[in-house]
Amino acid sequence: MGFLSKKYVWAILYTVLLVSFTLYTALDTFVITRVYSVVQSEESEIDSGANSTAAESGSQNESSAEGTESADSSQFTESAVITENAYSDQNISITITEYREYDTTIYVADVYVSSAEYLQTAFAQNAYGQNITEKTSVIAEASNAILAINGDYYGSQKKGYVLKNGVLYREAPSSDQEDLVIWEDGSFEIITESDVSASTLLDNGALQVLSFGPALVMDGSVSVSESEEVGKAKASNPRTAIAVVDDLHYLFIVSDGRTDESEGLTLYQLAAFTQSLGAEIVYNLDGGGSSTMYFNGEVINNPTSDGNSIKERSVSDIVYIGY
C-alpha cells in the first residue's frame, strides 16, 4: 500500500487507469459491436417455423415475424406504377408531397396499404445488437423497401422495448417511456412502458413497438406543449415522425433542418403541422442527423448532422413500406 502515498507513481497509475476506463466507456457506447441475434431469412423461417421471442443470448437463432403470408419482394416491381413522387400497386399507394412551413422543407409520404403487413421495420445489417448501424438507404435497399424512414434508434439506449415485426428482442422497460404500438390490424396506440410489459403487448398482437417519442398528437389533438423537447434538445431540428390518419392510412413525415435553407422544427411545430393534415396519432421518431426519407431508391430529404455537409447518419433501424 506504500505506493499509494507516492506522489508521481500514484498520479501516473491513476491517470492511466482513468483514461483507459474512459476510453473503454466511449468505445463501449459508440463503437464496440455486439450482435445479440440475427434475423433469419423468410426461407429459413418457413423451414424452421416462426419464433416470436428472441433470446438476448448471442445465439443466432431468431426469426422475423413475417410469416408465409408475405408476398414475394419482386411483386411490386411488376405491377406497380411509379413516378418521381408516387408509387402505386394493388396493395400499396404512396404519394410524396413537399411542404414549406416554419421556414423549413417538410416531406410527407401519404401511404395507403391493404394490410398492416406492408408496414414493416428492419434492423441495420439484419441483426439486433449493440452499435450495429447502417444508413437508412442501405437498410432500405437490403429490405426492398419502397418507402423508408429512420426508426427509433433502439441501439442508442440500453433499455426500452424492442419489438420488431412481431418478434420481441428487448423487454427491459424504460420508466415513463412513451411508445407507439402498431397492432396486427394496423391501428396505432400510445402506451407507457411502465404500464404494460413487452410480452403482454406481444401476446395481445403487437406487430411493432417504436420506442422514442414523445407522442405528438393523440386522438387528433396536439399532446406536446410549445416548450417540450426530446431529452435536452431545445431547438428546431430535422425531425422524423410517423402518423395514422385512418384505417391503414399513414403519414411518414421528415423535415429538413440545421441548414440555411431549412431551420428545422420544434416538436410542437411538427405536431401542429401533422395535425393539420388530419392525423389522429402522431409519434416522434429519432431526429437530428438521423432524419432520412428514402423513396424508390433515393434519399429525398437533406439529412445532415452539422448543417454543413449533406449526408446520412447510420442508424440502428428503419420503418418502411414494402413487401
Place this chain on the structure above:
Amino acid sequence: MFISDTKAQRMHIAKTGFVYLLVSLFCVLFGAVYEHFSHEVYSGYMIYAFVFPLAGGALPFAVLSLYGRIRPPGRLSLNLYNAGIAALTVGSIMEGVLEIYGTTNDLLRVYWFVGFGLAGIGLMLYVTGLLKNKSRKENL
C-alpha cells in the same frame, strides 16, 4: 524553521488550489465549446462539470492556504481525494457527452461510485490524521 515550513506548506496548498482552478477553467471552456457544437442540446452534467474541481478543489485549497496551518497528514489522503475529484469531473463530462448524444451507459455509474468513494475516504483519512496530530500535541 517553523515559519519557513508553514510558508512552504501554504505555498504547496495554494499551488494545488491553483491547479484545480486551471482545471475548472478548462472544464468551463470545454463545456462551452462542446455545447456550441451540440445543436442546442444541453446537458447540465457538461455545463456544470467545472463545479467539482472548483468546489471540491480550488475553493477548499484556497481556504486552507489562507488560514492553513493544517498540514495534510501524509500524501495518501490527498492522493485519494484528488483521485476522487478527478473521477467526478471526468464522469460529469462523460455523462454530458452521452446525454447530448442521446444515449446512456451503465458504466457511467462507476465514475460516481469511485469518485465519491475515493474523495470520501481521502477526506476521512485527512480528518482522522488531524485528530491524531491534535491528540499527539496534547499528550506532549
